[in-house]
Amino acid sequence: MANQGSDVLVVGGGVIGLAIALELRQQGASVTVLSRDFQQAASHAAAGMLAPQAEGLPPGPMLDLALASLALYPSWVNKLEALTGQSVGYWPCGILAPRRTVPASSSQNWLDAATLAYYQPGLSHNVQGAFWHPDEGQVDNRLLVQALRSAVIDLGVTLHEGTGAIALRQYQGRVEQVCTAHAGDFSADQVVLATGAWAHELLPLPVFPRKGEMASLRVPLGYGTPQPLQRVLFGEDIYIVPRRDGRIVLGATSQDVGFAPHNTAGGVHQLVGNAIALLPLLADFTLEETWWGYRPATPDEWPILGPGPAANLTLATGHYRNGILLTPITAQLVAQAVLGQPDPRLAAFSWQRFHTASPTPPHLPVVSPTPQAMTFTNAAPATPATLGAMSLENDPTDTPLTIAGRTFSSRLMTGTGKYDDFGVMRQSIAASGCEIVTVAVRRVQTNAPGHQGLAEALDWSKIWMLPNTAGCKTAEEAIRVARLGREMAKLLGQEDNNFVKLEVIPDAKYLLPDPIGTLEAAEQLVKEGFAVLPYINADPLLAKRLEEVGCATVMPLGSPIGSGQGIRNAANIQIIIETAKVPVVVDAGIGTPSEAAEAMEMGADALLINTAIAKAANPIAMGLAMGLATLAGRLAYRAGRIPVQGVASASSPLTGRVTE
Numbered sequence: 001m002a003n004q005g006s007d008v009l010v011v012g013g014g015v016i017g018l019a020i021a022l023e024l025r026q027q028g029a030s031v032t033v034l035s036r037d038f039q040q041a042a043s044h045a046a047a048g049m050l051a052p053q054a055e056g057l058p059p060g061p062m063l064d065l066a067l068a069s070l071a072l073y074p075s076w077v078n079k080l081e082a083l084t085g086q087s088v089g090y091w092p093c094g095i096l097a098p099r100r101t102v103p104a105s106s107s108q109n110w111l112d113a114a115t116l117a118y119y120q121p122g123l124s125h126n127v128q129g130a131f132w133h134p135d136e137g138q139v140d141n142r143l144l145v146q147a148l149r150s151a152v153i154d155l156g157v158t159l160h161e162g163t164g165a166i167a168l169r170q171y172q173g174r175v176e177q178v179c180t181a182h183a184g185d186f187s188a189d190q191v192v193l194a195t196g197a198w199a200h201e202l203l204p205l206p207v208f209p210r211k212g213e214m215a216s217l218r219v220p221l222g223y224g225t226p227q228p229l230q231r232v233l234f235g236e237d238i239y240i241v242p243r244r245d246g247r248i249v250l251g252a253t254s255q256d257v258g259f260a261p262h263n264t265a266g267g268v269h270q271l272v273g274n275a276i277a278l279l280p281l282l283a284d285f286t287l288e289e290t291w292w293g294y295r296p297a298t299p300d301e302w303p304i305l306g307p308g309p310a311a312n313l314t315l316a317t318g319h320y321r322n323g324i325l326l327t328p329i330t331a332q333l334v335a336q337a338v339l340g341q342p343d344p345r346l347a348a349f350s351w352q353r354f355h356t357a358s359p360t361p362p363h364l365p366v367v368s369p370t371p372q373a374m375t376f377t378n379a380a381p382a383t384p385a386t387l388g389a390m391s392l393e394n395d396p397t398d399t400p401l402t403i404a405g406r407t408f409s410s411r412l413m414t415g416t417g418k419y420d421d422f423g424v425m426r427q428s429i430a431a432s433g434c435e436i437v438t439v440a441v442r443r444v445q446t447n448a449p450g451h452q453g454l455a456e457a458l459d460w461s462k463i464w465m466l467p468n469t470a471g472c473k474t475a476e477e478a479i480r481v482a483r484l485g486r487e488m489a490k491l492l493g494q495e496d497n498n499f500v501k502l503e504v505i506p507d508a509k510y511l512l513p514d515p516i517g518t519l520e521a522a523e524q525l526v527k528e529g530f531a532v533l534p535y536i537n538a539d540p541l542l543a544k545r546l547e548e549v550g551c552a553t554v555m556p557l558g559s560p561i562g563s564g565q566g567i568r569n570a571a572n573i574q575i576i577i578e579t580a581k582v583p584v585v586v587d588a589g590i591g592t593p594s595e596a597a598e599a600m601e602m603g604a605d606a607l608l609i610n611t612a613i614a615k616a617a618n619p620i621a622m623g624l625a626m627g628l629a630t631l632a633g634r635l636a637y638r639a640g641r642i643p644v645q646g647v648a649s650a651s652s653p654l655t656g657r658v659t660e
């Protein structure tokens with residue numbers, strides 16, 4: 001099913017997506033919003049503080065952006081309230097930041113303890129004073145989301161609630177379609193990605209969740225005043241945000257626990273305990289609600305805004321702790337960018353700041369600068385071209401390895417994990433002469449140890465990327481990660497790369513693949529146009545089934561990943577080789593060049609080797625050795641080995657001997 005028709009499709013219905021949709025609609029664009037789950041949005045979970053100075057943002061583009069947004073708030077809120085007739089609880093009440101020590105240097109906005117007591121009676125005796133930020137304040141973020149929803153609906157934006165995008169389908173540098181699981185595919189002239197902490201599910205952007213637990217209190221009935229607190233209190237380990245209706249919001253913990261759900265006893269204890277320690281009178285207030293949310297964090301804690309990696313894609317994510325504050329300016333600048341007038345301020349927030357090009361070309365001569373490494377003064381650099389030429393010159397009837405219509409000179413694929421540093425990895429890959437290098441999408445995405453900057457460390461104009469789904473335990477996860485891999489390859493310049501090395505591995509001890517999950521995922525990915533290279537146990541029947549569903553290769557394992565046990569299931573691999581009509585790539589467990597050659601001599605079409613190269617004492621030398629062994633094994637297989645005989649057969653002729 002295709003959903004056509006809007007000028008702009010906004011993916012994500014938190015404050016950022018809705019505010020952008022509103023701005024674009026008011027400028028005359030037709031707009032559709034896909035919103036997966038309103039309850040999970042950080043916008044619902046936030047405290048709603050508008051606190052650029054209290055948050056301690058240092059001078060620079062981020063503080064400038066935050067101050068510009070704060071300045072827009074009064075008129076932006078007026079407009080929204082006028083449109084909807086709904087209040088959003090905007091309250092420029094000022095923020096007090098109490099401190100337990102007096103600052104060393106004097107500050108104009110420092111209030112001593114006596115003055116502070118006038119502004120906020122009842123604070124702990126430990127408090128020595130406070131910084132006062134009179135221009136800052138709060139908005140009721142839940143009311144804000146409601147008002148934005150009403151406004152966009154009233155103005156004719158099509159809002160698909162409960163509809164999650166599962167992939168951005170790109171073609172020739174544009175997002176052609178936004179695919180959903182149950183509502184068909186959507187297309188639009190322009191697409192805006194505003195999916196908060198979940199942005200990395202659709203694009204390989206370094207956005208990750210930082211969980212925050214929250215709680216709220218209520219002023220007890222009969223207290224005499226609906227709200228005894230008249231200012232936000234931004235303490236050293238707690239903030240207390242009074243709403244005019246008698247609610248008091250307490251926040252927030254900050255935890256790197258992924259999307260772990262629920263409040264924890266420790267989290268609530270911390271919030272309530274710290275709040276009472278700062279303002280003891282809160283001990284008598286009613287505990288009303290607890291909840292949690294996920295801040296969309298980025299490595300530098302700045303948002304990602306502006307033109308994205310496809311011509312018609314604009315990004316608005318990664319607002320981390322200040323997304324409510326940054327909403328008006330984000331809506332304004334992003335709408336301008338979508339309409340073709342990007343503001344120069346966006347440059348500092350470009351996604352490209354996280355994607356720097358590799359300074360070192362990948363195919364270096366095979367000479368290692370590392371002290372423990374041998375120097376191959378006589379060895380010609382092994383390049384895909386030289387290895388391929390050596391193979392074809394010596395065996396002109398052979399054909400190059402062809403996978404999903406793409407041909408490769410080298411029959412060796414390597415990995416990127418387990419190297420001590422990227423320089424050695426680059427040289428080792430160059431030495432091996434391989435042209436296909438596999439990358440663990442999930443580990444790159446989550447910046448797992450050893451994977452930070454990995455995607456940028458290789459020159460992808462020279463090496464074909466094979467994104468893999470390592471770390472996925474189920475078919476669903478693998479499908480999602482495969483889609484991300486495709487976007488990652490595009491982002492790194494391989495527009496037409498639809499390859500995926502499919503790994504569905506529920507078992508961490510032996511890393512053995514799940515045959516059922518692999519088959520399920522393969523079927524779906526083939527339908528979505530992927531060239532699927534499934535990693536499997538050496539099971540000939542499974543290999544056949546995978547071939548039948550349209551996989552581009554099969555990749556039986558020699559022995560468990562990283563074990564270096566060599567080819568432990570030669571008989572089954574042999575059957576697969578004999579029966580397969582797609583290339584057979586022996587993957588995993590190869591420990592030595594002789595084992596690489598053994599697999600190739602059996603007739604494997606290619607090999608994938610990672611650990612034996614990366615963890616060798618000299619990965620560069622081992623890379624070359626594996627490249628040569630793969631070639632030697634291929635030549636030997638094609639040349640035809642002699643039959644094995646039980647008895648000797650003399651090498652020199654017995655006839656014509658000179659007799660004594």
Ligand SMILES: Cc1cc2nc3c(=O)[nH]c(=O)nc-3n(C[C@H](O)[C@H](O)[C@H](O)COP(=O)(O)OP(=O)(O)OC[C@H]3O[C@@H](n4cnc5c(N)ncnc54)[C@H](O)[C@@H]3O)c2cc1C
Nearest residue numbers: 014016036037042043048049165196212293322323324325
């Ligand atoms: C505990 C906590 C306290 C905070 N306090 C403050 C504060 O005081 N002041 C402040 O300025 N900021 C605060 N923030 C930060 C602020 O809440 C966020 O920066 C902001 O809400 C981000 O808005 P968003 O629209 O980008 O993301 P979200 O509000 O998270 O919305 C993203 C939406 O996109 C949807 N989505 C995700 N993936 C898909 C998909 N594939 N397809 C369709 N829809 C999708 C999600 O379901 C969600 O509804 C706080 C955040 C937290 C968690």
Ligand SMILES: CC(=O)[C@@H](O)[C@H](O)COP(=O)(O)O
Nearest residue numbers: 415561562588589609610611
């Ligand atoms: C990198 C990769 O894809 C590995 O999972 C692969 O299976 C190679 O295994 P070895 O590390 O044993 O060579």
